[in-house]
Structures are given as C-alpha cells and as structure tokens.
Amino acid sequence: MNWVKEKFKELKPKIKSIFRVKVGPEGHLWQNCSCGTVLYKQDLEDNLFVCSVCKKHHPITAKERFKIFFDNGYFQEIFPMLPVDDPLKFADTRIYKVRLDNVREQTKRHDSVMLAEGLINGIKVVAGIVDITFMDGSIGRAAGEAFLTGAEHALNYNLPYIFFCSGGDMRIQESTFSLIQASRMIAAISLLKEKKIPYIPVCLDQTNGMITGSIALIGDVNIAEPKAKVTFFSQKQIKETTRDILPIEFQTAEYLLEKGQIDLIVERKDLPKTISTLILIRTNQNKTFLSDATDYQSDFTGEASSFTS
C-alpha cells in the first residue's frame, strides 16, 4: 500500500488548492470576500462594505454604520448612565473587571451598545447598535441599560427607535444580571408600542441568542440585511437535538422571511429610505422616499391605525 501513500503525498497539495477558497494579499489595501474575490478596500468602502460580486454585506463597526445610515453621516451620540461593573465579582481565567478594562482600552467604547440621534431623510430618529467588536456584542447590564436609555429618549422626545441587532449572546460573566436584560428590553418596547412610537429592529449578520429571543423580531416591522444569519440556538445544537437534516438556507434572513419572522430584507444602501418611508406610512404622513411605497402601504394599512392617534 506504500505506493498509495506516495501517490497521495504527491497529489495532496493539488487537492488542497482545488478546495481552498482563493485568497489574495489581504492587508491595508485589500480584503478577501468569502466568494473568493479579492476586493480593493477603497472600492469596498465606496460600496458601503458590500461585495460587488456576491453582494455579501460585510460587517462594519458601529460608527461606520451610523455614518452611512444618518443624513450626511452626521449624528449625535447619546451616552447612557452606566451601572457599576462586575456585580458578581466574577473571575474565570481572568478577572472580569480586568477583561472589561482591556476591551475598553482596545475599542474605546464603554460597552457593546452605542446610541445616537440623527436624521434620516430629514426625519429625526434614535438609533442603537450592538458593536460586535466589544466582547462579541454580548449583552450585560451596561448594554441593557443603554437599550433602555435609547427607548426612554424615544419616549421623551416622541422619536422612532431603530435598533441594529447583531451579536447578542448573554454576557456569561454577569449570569442572571445578563439574562434579565431581555425582559427589561421587551418591557421598554411595550412602552413604546403603548405610546404608538415606531420601533424597527434591523437584523445584521450575525444576530444571536438573547437578542434574537427578545428584541430582534418584535418590531412593528422586522427588517434584515440580505443573507444575515439570525439564530437562537446554533445549527449544531439543533441538529444534535432534533437529529434532523436542516435546509442549507436555515437561519438566514431569506429563510426567516419565508417563515414570516422577518418582514423585509433590505440592502444596506436602501435602509435609510426604506425605514424613513415606513415611519411616514406608520405615522400617516403623506410623503414617501420609495417609488414602490404603495406596496408597503397596502401591506401595512391593516395595522397602521395602531400608530396613529
């Protein structure tokens, strides 16, 4: 059987090269896309970080998101009151407080949720986003508090609340303190609905666990970017539990749209005009930013009365 081994040794590099995704000289100027295309970073940025070949919406930082979402890239950050760190005095391989300090130093953020106020097509809104660069976008007390601050701001000034969901697993170091943020955030959304203030979540790639199970899919209109993965349990966990074969597109925005959990899939470039149009329809203002707004109108007319006094 030695000749087989020898032949395999000889062929191994060729086999590897066939199955390897072709990658280029990633660095300051170039970025690889999962479709195998090497993209010039400036072109990618000009295209709002969307691959021109496969249309993959690459992840972007919270600041970049707000810059492309708000009119002329202008927004005013809202800084929430923050709770005391590390309520459980938790330590695993490192002390949680030290871990937090290090991430803050690296990211220049206090925690994973960023809030801002600004205009989209001239409509003033409050927007929040989970920044996945901060401890994978996990949700602890500070993130929950920030979400509530955004909701409170929306209530106080009667502004629509847009929330970009990503990351969203529980902050394991805060245990129950992390878990109860889900019910606090849902309670805040109930208050917005009571006051007929629009709440629109936008699911980004990848939205997970606690956020999926709480605030990501209970908006007045649930939006997702194309091909965004929205999960509660991982595919592996579901496969092992159900022993079932899952569809290839399982847990993608397109799959959830088909099942009715997502209402609209919107490309990044179209988010401001789509969301501002939805707000205007919801608040019965006779103005749109979309040529096909009549489609939205007919879709939502049945429920629109709940947003108007």
Ligand SMILES: [Zn+2]
């Ligand atoms: Zn691509």
